Amino acid sequence: MAKTHDLKRRIRSIKNTMQVTKAMKMVSAARLRRAQERILATRPFTQATIKVLSSLAARAHAERHPLLEEREIKRTELIVITSDRGLCGSFNANAIKAAAAYFASHPGQTISLMTVGRRGRDFARRRRAPISAEWLDVFRNLEFGTAQQIADDVTTKFVQREIDAVYVVYNEFKSVVSQRTVVEQILPIPRAELLSQGEAEDYIYEPSPEPLLDAILPGYVRMRVWGALLESAAAEHAARMTAMDAATTNATDLTDSVTRLMNRVRQASITTEIIEVVSGAEALG
Numbered sequence: 001m002a003k004t005h006d007l008k009r010r011i012r013s014i015k016n017t018m019q020v021t022k023a024m025k026m027v028s029a030a031r032l033r034r035a036q037e038r039i040l041a042t043r044p045f046t047q048a049t050i051k052v053l054s055s056l057a058a059r060a061h062a063e064r065h066p067l068l069e070e071r072e073i074k075r076t077e078l079i080v081i082t083s084d085r086g087l088c089g090s091f092n093a094n095a096i097k098a099a100a101a102y103f104a105s106h107p108g109q110t111i112s113l114m115t116v117g118r119r120g121r122d123f124a125r126r127r128r129a130p131i132s133a134e135w136l137d138v139f140r141n142l143e144f145g146t147a148q149q150i151a152d153d154v155t156t157k158f159v160q161r162e163i164d165a166v167y168v169v170y171n172e173f174k175s176v177v178s179q180r181t182v183v184e185q186i187l188p189i190p191r192a193e194l195l196s197q198g199e200a201e202d203y204i205y206e207p208s209p210e211p212l213l214d215a216i217l218p219g220y221v222r223m224r225v226w227g228a229l230l231e232s233a234a235a236e237h238a239a240r241m242t243a244m245d246a247a248t249t250n251a252t253d254l255t256d257s258v259t260r261l262m263n264r265v266r267q268a269s270i271t272t273e274i275i276e277v278v279s280g281a282e283a284l285g
Helices: 004-059 091-105 118-127 144-159 209-284
Strands: 075-081 110-116 131-135 165-175 178-187
Touching (some): 004 165, 075 091, 075 118, 075 144, 075 209, 091 118, 091 165, 091 178, 091 209, 110 118, 110 144, 118 131, 131 144, 144 165, 144 178, 165 209, 178 209
Parallel strands (some): 075 165
Antiparallel strands (some): 165 178
């Protein structure tokens, strides 16, 4: 049977761990509030921008801009967005699982990875998948400039025909206890379905359509990447807060369990000592 001082040491260790999980939960809760505020402030503009640009892409002829060109997909760039740290439940596992599923479902394609976050980078290295770029510590100070660099990088590769399609894998923030893993195509720009007779009517452009599309369509890719980064940041904090709350609850239950065991050990020790005293007194008598 375990000794009392060993159980006391274990209880202290559990309580120290519980203090850490409580602190991490509070930090994640504070960061989640800020991330939610950024999403709420950005999501309407992002959705409206994507809707307008997608509609424009649907009405524009594909030959008018290289970002609209749909061709046979042989080489794909997969942007996998994960976190730089663990202790966030199944957050990273879900994104990695979705990326692995994409590999499995497209065996004939040459797939390269652009990883955002250490966990995705480590997954790519374990799989020995080609990594075109690594972005680490992005979420420490998330800025639109990062999304712009990522978007411009894949856009350049697509225009130069180094790749034929670009997909992004990330966790979409739904609520504190719910995140949805998403795999979205961002290049070539998806052409929106129109409610007309199936024909996409063209716009009258002023000035000519080529410089106008050159100025507008790259913004679509940047907004898609920026939205994915914001959603992933909020989902990470929510997942970590939930995981740390569950860890704190489990630590509390474990402390109670070990405390009860320690009390039983102490009672058994006291009972043994009383029996020894009584037996000794009877033997002397």
